[in-house]
Amino acid sequence: EIELRDFKAQPLELGRSPALASLPSSPRADSKSTAAATWNVEKEVNGYFCAHTIEEIKKIEQSTRLLVEQKKEDLRQMVGERYRDLVDAADSVVEMKTHSEQVLQSVSQLHQLCEQLHQRHYLRGFGGMKGPASDNLGQLPAVTVQLRLLCDIPGKIWSNLEQGAYLQAANSYLLAHQVYTHLKLDRGPQTSPLVQGLWERTLALRPTIVESCQQKLQSIGIGEEEAVQSLCSVALLEGASPRQLFTQFLVARKAALQTVLNPTKQAHLSAKAVVCEAINAVRRSLLLVATIFSGHTVDGNQVASKLCVALHNSGNDKNKAVQQLLGRSQEATQGLKVAALSDVPESVVHSSCEQWITMTLTDIEEGVGNCLAHVTTIKAISAIRRSVHDLLTEPMTGASLDQRLTDSASQWKWTCDCVLGRPLSLHMQFLQRMEFSRIKSILTRLFGDVVAHAHSLLDSLLGGFVKDAAPLYALDCRVSAYLWLEEEGGSQKKGCNHDGMAKMLRLKAKGCTPNVYSFCEGFGEKLNVVIQEVSHFMPSGGTCGGKREVDLFPFSLTVDSLEIQSLLQNLTGDCIERFLEDIKSRLLSLQEEPALQLLVLDKILFLARVCNSLCEFCPSLVLLLNGLRKLDPPRGVADGRLGRSRLQTSQKEAAAETPVLNLLQQQQALAIFRIWADWCSGEFSLMFHKHVFGNTSTNSLASVLAWEDITIFEEAESGQQLSSTICIPCQPSVYVTSLLYSVCKEISRVGSSTVDRSILEYLSGSLFGVMVTVHEQLMVEVSQKKLVIPQDCALQLLFNVRFLSRVLVEPAVMVERFKAICSQLQAFVDPFDLDVFMPHISSNLERHVQRSIVLLGLLVVAKGPQVSLTHQPPMNRGAQEKSSIVSVGQQVPRIMSLPISSAQSLAQQSHQLQDVRVETEQSLAGTFAFFHL
Numbered sequence: 001e002i003e004l005r006d007f008k009a010q011p012l013e014l015g016r017s018p019a020l021a022s023l024p025s026s027p028r029a030d031s032k033s034t035a036a037a038t039w040n041v042e043k044e045v046n047g048y049f050c051a052h053t054i055e056e057i058k059k060i061e062q063s064t065r066l067l068v069e070q071k072k073e074d075l076r077q078m079v080g081e082r083y084r085d086l087v088d089a090a091d092s093v094v095e096m097k098t099h100s101e102q103v104l105q106s107v108s109q110l111h112q113l114c115e116q117l118h119q120r121h122y123l124r125g126f127g128g129m130k131g132p133a134s135d136n137l138g139q140l141p142a143v144t145v146q147l148r149l150l151c152d153i154p155g156k157i158w159s160n161l162e163q164g165a166y167l168q169a170a171n172s173y174l175l176a177h178q179v180y181t182h183l184k185l186d187r188g189p190q191t192s193p194l195v196q197g198l199w200e201r202t203l204a205l206r207p208t209i210v211e212s213c214q215q216k217l218q219s220i221g222i223g224e225e226e227a228v229q230s231l232c233s234v235a236l237l238e239g240a241s242p243r244q245l246f247t248q249f250l251v252a253r254k255a256a257l258q259t260v261l262n263p264t265k266q267a268h269l270s271a272k273a274v275v276c277e278a279i280n281a282v283r284r285s286l287l288l289v290a291t292i293f294s295g296h297t298v299d300g301n302q303v304a305s306k307l308c309v310a311l312h313n314s315g316n317d318k319n320k321a322v323q324q325l326l327g328r329s330q331e332a333t334q335g336l337k338v339a340a341l342s343d344v345p346e347s348v349v350h351s352s353c354e355q356w357i358t359m360t361l362t363d364i365e366e367g368v369g370n371c372l373a374h375v376t377t378i379k380a381i382s383a384i385r386r387s388v389h390d391l392l393t394e395p396m397t398g399a400s401l402d403q404r405l406t407d408s409a410s411q412w413k414w415t416c417d418c419v420l421g422r423p424l425s426l427h428m429q430f431l432q433r434m435e436f437s438r439i440k441s442i443l444t445r446l447f448g449d450v451v452a453h454a455h456s457l458l459d460s461l462l463g464g465f466v467k468d469a470a471p472l473y474a475l476d477c478r479v480s481a482y483l484w485l486e487e488e489g490g491s492q493k494k495g496c497n498h499d500g501m502a503k504m505l506r507l508k509a510k511g512c513t514p515n516v517y518s519f520c521e522g523f524g525e526k527l528n529v530v531i532q533e534v535s536h537f538m539p540s541g542g543t544c545g546g547k548r549e550v551d552l553f554p555f556s557l558t559v560d561s562l563e564i565q566s567l568l569q570n571l572t573g574d575c576i577e578r579f580l581e582d583i584k585s586r587l588l589s590l591q592e593e594p595a596l597q598l599l600v601l602d603k604i605l606f607l608a609r610v611c612n613s614l615c616e617f618c619p620s621l622v623l624l625l626n627g628l629r630k631l632d633p634p635r636g637v638a639d640g641r642l643g644r645s646r647l648q649t650s651q652k653e654a655a656a657e658t659p660v661l662n663l664l665q666q667q668q669a670l671a672i673f674r675i676w677a678d679w680c681s682g683e684f685s686l687m688f689h690k691h692v693f694g695n696t697s698t699n700s701l702a703s704v705l706a707w708e709d710i711t712i713f714e715e716a717e718s719g720q721q722l723s724s725t726i727c728i729p730c731q732p733s734v735y736v737t738s739l740l741y742s743v744c745k746e747i748s749r750v751g752s753s754t755v756d757r758s759i760l761e762y763l764s765g766s767l768f769g770v771m772v773t774v775h776e777q778l779m780v781e782v783s784q785k786k787l788v789i790p791q792d793c794a795l796q797l798l799f800n801v802r803f804l805s806r807v808l809v810e811p812a813v814m815v816e817r818f819k820a821i822c823s824q825l826q827a828f829v830d831p832f833d834l835d836v837f838m839p840h841i842s843s844n845l846e847r848h849v850q851r852s853i854v855l856l857g858l859l860v861v862a863k864g865p866q867v868s869l870t871h872q873p874p875m876n877r878g879a880q881e882k883s884s885i886v887s888v889g890q891q892v893p894r895i896m897s898l899p900i901s902s903a904q905s906l907a908q909q910s911h912q913l914q915d916v917r918v919e920t921e922q923s924l925a926g927t928f929a930f931f932h933l
Contacts, residue, residue: 146179150198157205164226166213167314170233173209176202210237217252220260220281224291224399228310231292235311242307246293246344250356253285257360261367271371272384276391278364279426282357283392287411289353290418291399293344298402298414305343346421353419357429364430372438381435381442382536385557388427392554409553427555436560439537440567443530447575450526454579457522458586458610461515465603475513476609477602479751483508511754512613519610520617527620530568531628537564538628565627572624580668583607587672601679605750608672612754673759680746681766684739689774691735693781706731710840727792728837729799730844736800740807740856743767747858764809764859771804772814775821794828799841801825806849807859 048057153176160169180199183192213230216222231245240248260277269277290296295303375381396411405411416424464473475482507517539558586607593600614621623629708730714722731737743763747755775797782789789797801821810818826834 143183146183147195147198149179150176150195150202154201154205157202157209161209161212164216165229166209166216166233167229167236169205169209169212170236171314173202173206174236206237210234214248214252217249218256218259220256220277221284222288224288224306227288228292228306231307232310232314236314242293242305242311242342243344243348245307246289246349246352249289249293250285250352253281253288254356254360254363256285257281258363258367261363263367263370271375271380272387274371275368275384275431276387278368279388279430280391282360282364282426282430283396283412286353286419286424287396287399287415289349290415291401294346294349294418295343296346296418298404308343349419350421357420357424361430365434368431369434372434375438376442378439378442378533379536381438382557385427385431385435388431389554389557392426412554425555428559432555432560436563439564442533443567443571446526446530446533447571450523450530450575451578451582453526454519454523455582457519458582458607461519462586462603462606464515465599465606473515476515476606477599478749479511479513479609479754480748482513483511483751483753507617509753510613510616511609511751512617513609516606516609516613517617520614523614524618524620527618527624531620531623534564534568534628537561565629568624569627572621576621576625580611583611583668583672587675591675601676604672604675608669608676609751609754611669611672670756670759673755674762676750677759677763677766680743680763681770684743684767685770685774688735688739688770689777691733691739692774692778706734708844712836726836726840728840728844729796731848732800732803733796736804737852737855740767740804740859744856744858752858760858761809764807765811765814767859768804768808768810768818769814771801771808772817772821775801776817779821779824789825789828791829791833794825795837795841798822798825798829799845802841802845803848806845807852807856 048060052060153172157169157172160166160172176199180195180202183195210233213233216226216230227249231249234240234248235242235245257278260274260281292307293305295305297303372381372384375384392412393408395406395408396415401411402414405414413423416422465476466473475485506512512520537558538561587604590600590604706729707727709725709727711723711725714724716722747760747763781787801818805818829837
């Protein structure tokens with residue numbers, strides 16, 4: 001152990017020892033070297049213990065053992081694989097031996113069968129029964145008859161095909177086949193050339209019979225009996241099962257439908273005829289499927305289908321013919337009987353018909369869609385729908401139905417139960433979507449014509465606004481003249497009723513001039529065309545309920561009236577939006593003028609009156625926007641008990657229910673009138689600024705004569721009453737009244753009844769803002785230049801601004817600025833004098849406001865009702881109540897109404913229109929003449 005510990009081990013790679021490498025790889029060594037090898041191994045082992053440590057020796061032992069185990073495993077796998085291959089080879093040899101024996105046995109049996117076939121023959125039939133031995137000499141008369149039959153059968157087949165007796169033609173062919181088979185078997189393999197030639201003539205007719213049957217199945221008006229014979233013929237000639245016949249029948253009916261929808265045939269028929277034939281083809285096809293392939297009865301029982309019964313009967317008839325011809329007994333021909341046939345399963349019928357309907361739907365959408373593309377009116381589409389309705393209402397023909405199915409509704413219900421197991425509406429499934437799509441296209445085109453017509457009307461009407469315009473255009477330039485224009489004959493004209501006068505007054509009250517009314521009429525005529533077209537799809541009552549009429553058979557003529565109403569509302573809304581876009585583009589082009597002249601302004605106001613009048617004087621528009629639902633008149637209209645204000649309110653409420661009318665009347669018309677209001681306030685601003693800054697001198701204000709001398713009484717310190725006279729303004733400056741009156745005159749010129757109250761309030765507020773701004777600029781200039789406004793000038797300016805605040809509308813944002821101006825003006829007046837003057841100035845102001853109501857009534861209306869109470873000190877108990885009514889002028893303001901018409905001739909009316917035109921030209925030049933002073 002001490003020697004091993006002191007031994008310095010050298011690094012050794014495991015598994016690669018030179019001593020181990022010198023050992024023999026196998027224990028099988030030569031006998032001559034056995035003793036030497038053993039000695040060498042022992043010596044090598046001792047050398048290992050001398051050269052390596054115990055740990056290294058253990059590792060060498062481990063690696064050696066692993067190597068030994070690996071060699072053993074390789075040996076086992078090699079032996080196992082060889083053994084498995086040996087077993088497989090042995091099994092293959094045994095299997096080859098078995099197959100060889102079977103092949104030899106089969107060849108031997110085949111040889112025996114061939115020998116038996118040469119010795120005797122069999123009758124080829126369905127059952128393969130043996131034929132009895134026959135004498136060749138006794139068969140000569142029978143052979144002659146059979147040859148004659150083979151010779152005559154082709155002619156008989158052609159005759160049957162010409163008469164449409166396809167089943168008889170098929171039976172004749174099968175009879176010829178049986179005869180030829182009998183003759184061939186009797187004569188052996190060497191058949192006579194005559195027999196072979198006669199059979200080839202008959203054999204060439206087989207494809208003709210099958211093709212004729214298929215063409216018959218593809219005919220539109222095929223009956224039940226003809227279809228059954230054609231299907232039985234195909235079954236006998238091609239050996240098809242009922243399920244295969246059902247598939248072929250559906251394919252043939254699809255081809256029949258494609259024949260109807262062929263564009264070549266459509267060129268010779270109307271769209272209504274093509275649609276009716278297509279629906280009739282689908283209807284007849286489903287009916288034939290129910291009567292031929294389904295055994296479902298009215299009571300719900302299941303019996304054999306007519307196709308299976310017909311196939312069985314045709315097989316029996318063929319067996320009888322063969323028995324009579326060949327003289328065979330019933331036992332000899334029992335193989336010719338048709339085996340029992342099974343009906344097509346009900347689930348297969350339902351699924352196949354569903355697929356067939358899906359495929360035919362694609363063909364009908366393409367074919368009928370092409371037909372409807374040539375239909376240009378909704379009335380024609382309505383005629384097509386009515387024809388389809390009449391077709392589906394008629395009882396079904398061409399099939400033997402149960403006598404209990406008396407009407408078309410019960411017949412179609414039974415048919416759907418048999419072929420689909422669910423209800424089916426042919427119109428809804430095939431036509432309704434296409435009809436609605438075509439109606440949508442036609443309505444889109446009609447509304448496009450409406451917009452184009454409105455565009456051309458506006459072009460022609462706006463083109464008439466020239467300097468020397470016709471008298472009718474003068475009325476659009478000065479609407480106030482039109483309001484007071486008398487009609488020919490007036491109320492004394494013969495035949496003039498109350499409704500006519502009411503309509504005339506409505507036109508004038510709305511400012512609907514003849515040109516505006518002509519536009520409304522032209523617009524309404526185009527919309528009436530749309531209404532006349534759509535009325536064919538609306539119920540007779542003019543209104544539609546919210547519930548579909550789906551229970552009607554075969555369908556309701558107005559089944560999609562709700563969708564058409566919604567479509568009408570959308571398309572009418574789009575039409576109005578396009579019309580408003582045209583109005584906006586015209587406004588932009590008019591506003592781009594270098595100077596907004598009165599003639600251009602009249603064109604703008606004309607567009608506003610068109611938008612404002614279109615809602616009321618074009619009832620077709622309101623009717624379309626409400627989906628052709630007639631609005632019920634308010635309570636009291638029919639008997640005349642509803643007042644004018646309530647009637648107008650009800651009409652506005654009815655129009656406000658439609659967002660498009662609100663957009664047309666409330667937004668677009670008011671936006672156009674705002675352009676006019678901005679123009680008026682701009683002109684007022686220029687002239688007001690000029691007058692305020694041009695009359696600030698003392699002499700100019702002192703020259704104003706509208707001041708009032710008032711005697712006041714004061715009590716002196718001694719108790720005596722002293723009287724003194726003060727001079728205060730009693731009315732505003734002349735330029736203020738003149739400018740306000742000119743604004744009212746402009747409002748009257750454009751038609752005060754046509755201007756909405758909101759526009760008047762907007763204009764009044766704009767004028768008040770102009771007044772505040774101008775006076776603020778005046779105060780700034782006075783402050784910058786350190787000027788002092790005389791007391792009388794300050795009082796007059798204070799009276800002006802307070803008068804304007806009483807007449808005009810005060811915007812909320814201007815109240816503080818107005819109070820600041822009043823405070824600045826009061827600062828230029830002596831405080832003692834201001835306390836003395838203000839009660840009298842307020843009294844004069846109230847009096848003058850009341851007197852100005854008639855002159856400035858249009859602006860006062862925008863302000864609202866004026867308070868006529870004066871400031872009163874509190875009364876003592878027991879004192880007599882004083883009157884609180886301000887004394888106004890002797891002329892009490894009256895409600896102005898339109899004049900009563902008087903009888904006048906057409907020539908007088910023409911002269912009156914000419915005078916209006918001349919007066920309008922003068923008004924255009926002088927309405928705002930004060931703006932240029």
